Amino acid sequence: MTPSLLHPPTSPLVGFLGSALLLSSFAMLAMRRMGSLVRIFALQGILLTLSTLSVALAAKEPHLFFSALFTLAFKVLLLPFLLFRLLERLHIRGEVEVLLNVPTTMVAGLFVVVFSFALSAPISEMANTVSRGLIGVGLAALLLSFLMMITRRKAVTQVLGFLGMENALFFSAINATYGMPMVVELGVAFDVLVGTFVFGIFFFQIRETFESFDLKHMDNTPTE
Amino acid sequence: MTSLSATPLFFSLSTLLALLVTGLAGAWLLTRRPTFATPIFLLLSLETLALTFSGLRGLLAGSDIRLVLPGGIPDLFIHLRQDPLASFFLLLLGGASTGVLLFSAGYTKDMATKRVAELLSRTTLFLFFTGGVFLADDAYSFMVFWEVMAVASFFLILSGDKTPEVRRAGYLTLLLAHGGSLLILASFALLSIRETPSSIVSLSSFSFEALSQSHLSPKGALLASLLFLLGFGAKAGLLPLHVWLPLAHPAAPTPASALLSGVMLKAAIYGLIRALFELVGLHQLASSFGILLMVTGAFMALFGILHAILQSAPKALLAYSSLENIGIILLGTGLGILYLKTGHPLPGTLALSAALFHALNHAFFKSLLFLGAGTMIHATGETNLNRMGGLLRHMPRSGTLVLLGVLSISGIPPTNGFASEWLLLQATLQARDLSGTIQRSSVLFGAAILVLASALAAMAFLKFFGVGYLGLPRSEGAKAAHECSLLEMLGMGWLALGSLLLGLLPGLVLKEVVKVVSPLTATSLTVPPEAYGWAWLLPLPPAGPSSSPLLLLALVGILTLPVFWLYWGTRRGKMRSAPPWGCGYRELSGRSQASAESFAQPIRHFFPVFFSMKRHLPTPEDPDPVFDLSVEDPHWPLLYRPLFRLFIALAEAAERVRSGRISVYLIYSFTTLIILLSVLRWH
Numbered sequence: 032m033t034p035s036l037l038h039p040p041t042s043p044l045v046g047f048l049g050s051a052l053l054l055s056s057f058a059m060l061a062m063r064r065m066g067s068l069v070r071i072f073a074l075q076g077i078l079l080t081l082s083t084l085s086v087a088l089a090a091k092e093p094h095l096f097f098s099a100l101f102t103l104a105f106k107v108l109l110l111p112f113l114l115f116r117l118l119e120r121l122h123i124r125g126e127v128e129v130l131l132n133v134p135t136t137m138v139a140g141l142f143v144v145v146f147s148f149a150l151s152a153p154i155s156e157m158a159n160t161v162s163r164g165l166i167g168v169g170l171a172a173l174l175l176s177f178l179m180m181i182t183r184r185k186a187v188t189q190v191l192g193f194l195g196m197e198n199a200l201f202f203s204a205i206n207a208t209y210g211m212p213m214v215v216e217l218g219v220a221f222d223v224l225v226g227t228f229v230f231g232i233f234f235f236q237i238r239e240t241f242e243s244f245d246l247k248h249m250d251n252t253p254t255e
Numbered sequence: 256m257t258s259l260s261a262t263p264l265f266f267s268l269s270t271l272l273a274l275l276v277t278g279l280a281g282a283w284l285l286t287r288r289p290t291f292a293t294p295i296f297l298l299l300s301l302e303t304l305a306l307t308f309s310g311l312r313g314l315l316a317g318s319d320i321r322l323v324l325p326g327g328i329p330d331l332f333i334h335l336r337q338d339p340l341a342s343f344f345l346l347l348l349g350g351a352s353t354g355v356l357l358f359s360a361g362y363t364k365d366m367a368t369k370r371v372a373e374l375l376s377r378t379t380l381f382l383f384f385t386g387g388v389f390l391a392d393d394a395y396s397f398m399v400f401w402e403v404m405a406v407a408s409f410f411l412i413l414s415g416d417k418t419p420e421v422r423r424a425g426y427l428t429l430l431l432a433h434g435g436s437l438l439i440l441a442s443f444a445l446l447s448i449r450e451t452p453s454s455i456v457s458l459s460s461f462s463f464e465a466l467s468q469s470h471l472s473p474k475g476a477l478l479a480s481l482l483f484l485l486g487f488g489a490k491a492g493l494l495p496l497h498v499w500l501p502l503a504h505p506a507a508p509t510p511a512s513a514l515l516s517g518v519m520l521k522a523a524i525y526g527l528i529r530a531l532f533e534l535v536g537l538h539q540l541a542s543s544f545g546i547l548l549m550v551t552g553a554f555m556a557l558f559g560i561l562h563a564i565l566q567s568a569p570k571a572l573l574a575y576s577s578l579e580n581i582g583i584i585l586l587g588t589g590l591g592i593l594y595l596k597t598g599h600p601l602p603g604t605l606a607l608s609a610a611l612f613h614a615l616n617h618a619f620f621k622s623l624l625f626l627g628a629g630t631m632i633h634a635t636g637e638t639n640l641n642r643m644g645g646l647l648r649h650m651p652r653s654g655t656l657v658l659l660g661v662l663s664i665s666g667i668p669p670t671n672g673f674a675s676e677w678l679l680l681q682a683t684l685q686a687r688d689l690s691g692t693i694q695r696s697s698v699l700f701g702a703a704i705l706v707l708a709s710a711l712a713a714m715a716f717l718k719f720f721g722v723g724y725l726g727l728p729r730s731e732g733a734k735a736a737h738e739c740s741l742l743e744m745l746g747m748g749w750l751a752l753g754s755l756l757l758g759l760l761p762g763l764v765l766k767e768v769v770k771v772v773s774p775l776t777a778t779s780l781t782v783p784p785e786a787y788g789w790a791w792l793l794p795l796p797p798a799g800p801s802s803s804p805l806l807l808l809a810l811v812g813i814l815t816l817p818v819f820w821l822y823w824g825t826r827r828g829k830m831r832s833a834p835p836w837g838c839g840y841r842e843l844s845g846r847s848q849a850s851a852e853s854f855a856q857p858i859r860h861f862f863p864v865f866f867s868m869k870r871h872l873p874t875p876e877d878p879d880p881v882f883d884l885s886v887e888d889p890h891w892p893l894l895y896r897p898l899f900r901l902f903i904a905l906a907e908a909a910e911r912v913r914s915g916r917i918s919v920y921l922i923y924s925f926t927t928l929i930i931l932l933s934v935l936r937w938h
Contacts, residue, residue, distance in 0.1 A: 150933075
């Protein structure tokens with residue numbers, strides 16, 4: 032990889048937080064227990080809050096402070112709380128079941144990261160934010176979450192993958208253009224919250240119908 | 256400039272709006288007061304009469320008024336314009352629909368209230384949006400009016416019997432209409448391309464005035480005109496996109512079939528002429544396109560009339576004959592383009608005028624004939640000519656009106672059908688001025704087909720009238736036939752009167768039609784419209800052949816009336832009725848007459864290429880001999896059914912992608928995302 036593809040982030044703190052986020056995405060991909068997954072999701076929320084704060088300080092963008100506050104409230108406190116309660120109510124303790132084994136998924140994840148960095152190079156050239164080198168990180172985290180949705184079998188992990196994708200999008204937006212307009216951010220946060228509620232309701236329904244959360248019960252294959 | 260409220264455009268607009276309001280409010284009122292059907296239809300016919308006069312006024316004054324109304328979306332205005340071409344087609348719309356609505360006032364008497372309300376609201380919607388098509392002056396509102404007109408025509412068809420065949424005909428119509436709309440849209444897009452692309456596309460650049468400023472390469476212009484031809488052709492029944500027409504027009508209730516055939520096909524012709532001459536522009540049209548249009552039209556005329564002769568259901572016969580007439584109109588349009596592009600403005604204007612004249616004539620006599628077919632079906636309860644017969648005895652007055660329509664459509668002088676076809680023939684005979692061999696021979700080929708098609712049309716309508724109205728009744732229903740109501744007759748009478756006037760005063764009509772055509776051709780015409788006299792039809796003034804239907808009628812009258820008078824004067828009171836000689840049979844029944852099929856047998860025999868026939872001839876040893884014959888449009892087995900099979904095979908192949916597993920679907924989106932991103936980055 033040529034050096035130009037990796038812009039050194041202006042603030043070492045932002046860079047550190049970005050790599051921590053990427054690491055946490057890999058951790059989600061590798062994690063085998065459901066409770067730990069939710070904990071990593073909360074950790075991602077903390078990393079996101081911190082990086083938003085540091086970008087806000089470095090770029091002197093006051094509205095990003097509000098974004099950081101919302102992130103803290105929604106993604107660190109409210110959503111993990113809801114998810115934990117969900118796991119408790121549904122008595123989910125067991126292991127995460129995978130369609131593709133973890134080492135193979137990790138290798139695929141490596142390729143995804145390389146691809147994301149190569150892809151984001153021209154965008155980083157164009158962006159004029161202090162943390163433009165981290166756009167690739169955001170994209171990589173997004174695709175890794177997607178990869179997690181593909182390779183997991185249980186419905187709850189799909190939801191966590193979906194929430195992880197939203198985190199990554201938020202991170203990319205912060206680094207590419209100092210975040211989306213406030214209205215959009217509020218709207219997205221609210222959507223995610225409502226989405227979680229809806230998923231929760233669905234999970235209860237699914238369990239009552241199929242006695243299981245395995246995705247294969249939701250497959251539409253009459254021949255099987 | 257006079258005040259806006261005095262212009263024909265304002266008058267047309269308010270009439271159309273009044274029509275819409277009356278129709279929709281009337282449909283609502285009907286559900287409460289079922290007896291109001293007749294007055295509502297009468298009121299509607301008055302409004303269409305006003306529309307007729309608005310069109311006539313605009314045409315006589317030669318007014319060309321534009322109006323821009325604010326639309327629903329910012330920066331997107333509704334451009335309206337009533338120029339002579341629009342006035343001419345408004346006149347056509349109003350004239351034909353006045354008769355049809357008058358007829359409906361009587362026709363709907365025995366129908367269930369719900370069906371009447373359905374027919375009423377759909378008819379007015381159809382009329383309003385067709386009027387909008389004629390008035391629209393930008394691509395956006397044109398498409399809106401055009402599409403709603405297509406949907407309204409779909410619902411008009413569905414307001415017939417609720418059978419699977421009717422539904423199938425309706426869906427086929429809708430499918431082809433929407434396919435055509437897409438092509439029209441594509442052509443509009445092609446015309447809106449400019450050499451200097453501006454980043455902000457102003458929506459006002461889609462007004463017809465802006466679109467007509469296009470500079471296309473010769474290939475681009477040809478593509479645009481072909482797209483317009485196919486797009487509008489899908490709604491006009493252009494071969495091979497015509498398959499919906501013979502299914503849909505007979506399926507609709509009688510007033511609706513009359514409107515679909517009399518008005519909607521003309522809307523497509525209007526669109527084609529507007530698009531070719533104004534939007535693409537004569538300067539960008541190719542003479543080869545004119546030849547293509549002419550040859551297609553000629554083939555269509557022949558194909559349509561041959562199939563018309565073979566039909567045994569009166570409405571199906573009329574529907575196929577519409578194909579013939581549209582073919583004649585397209586032939587005239589193509590001929591006009593060819594002449595104008597090769598520098599012969601006089602015959603070119605004549606050919607185009609003849610095409611428009613024929614469109615007006617067809618609107619009147621075809622609506623009349625469809626209404627007549629409706630009365631035949633209603634009076635006998637039969638839908639096949641083989642179960643009718645002898646109707647003239649029971650329905651002398653409506654039968655006479657139908658006879659007028661039959662004479663007109665067969666092109667018997669001095670009717671209007673003769674006038675327009677004769678004009679077109681005169682235009683084809685100017686082919687000696689053309690230089691190219693291909694051009695000259697294709698025009699003469701067109702002329703020959705035109706004459707053949709007119710002769711065959713006379714045969715088809717001889718069958719229509721002869722088998723249906725003359726001879727002995729062929730079924731119990733035909734024996735018990737009854738005359739139609741006064742209002743129905745009034746509606747048919749209006750249309751017959753229109754046909755008659757158009758036929759007797761063709762010089763006056765030609766003078767006005769030339770005024771419509773001249774702005775379109777944008778070539779300096781050496782002859783002013785005033786040169787066309789009123790009593791004499793003089794296609795190529797100052798010299799050349801001429802015809803005077805009034806004089807002809809007077810001459811025929813002078814020669815025949817004394818004989819007629821003498822005959823009746825001497826024979827009064829001495830009439831006696833006696834059984835005719837029955838060729839040795841003990842009694843003559845309806846079954847001993849020539850049937851509808853036997854009329855068509857020679858045609859089937861001489862032109863086998865035009866039909867796809869399945870015939871089962873029983874052998875002498877067959878213990879249960881049944882003669883069986885089915886004739887089909889060859890487009891079904893050769894084009895449409897293979898096409899349907901191909902689509903189904905493709906759909907089944909695509910079905911394999913659909914595994915039904917969520918993970919697989921997620922992989923699809925993941926892969927698509929990766930591929931799209933890669934393309935974006937390294938394209």
